[in-house]
Amino acid sequence: MFDFFGFGKKTCKTRILVVDDEPNIVQTLKDRLEMNEYTVFTAGNGQECLNVAQEQSPDLILLDVIMPIMDGHETLENLRKQEWGKDISVMMLTARSQAQDITRAKACGIEDYIIKPFDLSELLEKIESILERKKSTVGSR
Numbered sequence: 001m002f003d004f005f006g007f008g009k010k011t012c013k014t015r016i017l018v019v020d021d022e023p024n025i026v027q028t029l030k031d032r033l034e035m036n037e038y039t040v041f042t043a044g045n046g047q048e049c050l051n052v053a054q055e056q057s058p059d060l061i062l063l064d065v066i067m068p069i070m071d072g073h074e075t076l077e078n079l080r081k082q083e084w085g086k087d088i089s090v091m092m093l094t095a096r097s098q099a100q101d102i103t104r105a106k107a108c109g110i111e112d113y114i115i116k117p118f119d120l121s122e123l124l125e126k127i128e129s130i131l132e133r134k135k136s137t138v139g140s141r
Contacts, residue, residue: 013037013038013039014038014039014059014060014131015038015039015040015041015056015057015058015059015060016033016038016039016040016041016058016059016060016061016062016127017040017041017042017043017049017052017053017056017058017060017061017062018030018033018040018041018042018043018062019042019043019044019045019046019048019049019061019062019063019064019067019072019075020044020062020064020067020093021044021045021064021066021067021068022064023044025064025116026042026044028120029062030042032120032124033124033127036124041056041058044067044068045067045068045069045070046067046069046070046071046072046074046075046078047069047070047075048069049061049063049070049075049079050070050075050078050079050082050085053079053084053085053088054082054084054085057084057088058088059088059089059131059134060088060089060090060091060111060127060130060131060134061079061088061089061090061091062091062093062127063075063076063090063091063092063093063094064092064093064094065092065094065095065096065101065105066094066095066096072092072094072105073101073104073105073108076090076092076105076108076110077108079108080108080109089111089130089131089134090108090109090110090111091110091111091112091113091114091126091127091130092105092110092112092113092114093114093116093118093123094113094114094115094116095115095116096115097115111130111133112126112130114126
């Protein structure tokens with residue numbers, strides 16, 4: 001359909017879960033990702049993220065840190081405790097830029113840590129890179 005950011009059509013729809021409590025950010029990401037032929041699911045807090053992730057088995061989660069009910073760090077730690085959540089790629093997408101936040105997220109095996117505000121084109125390039133690495137890793141097993 002659209003090759004808006006220079007990415008070719010996907011032969012198999014990659015599943016991405018966007019988790020943020022800011023509706024405008026969620027909608028913007030959902031729209032841009034769908035324009036690039038990703039299947040997108042959304043959640044507004046950490047608990048909802050875990051529920052959707054278990055049901056939908058996303059290939060990648062874009063996860064905010066500052067959220068109600070369960071923040072992004074708790075969500076990530078809980079995700080990694082689940083057998084079904086150990087291998088899901090996670091990219092933190094947050095306004096939190098303190099070193100301890102980044103270190104805590106990296107200790108749980110995130111793919112990348114992006115500070116808001118972010119450039120959508122660069123974000124899409126990073127997403128594509130993560131998914132390509134994941135595909136080549138899975139393919140080499």
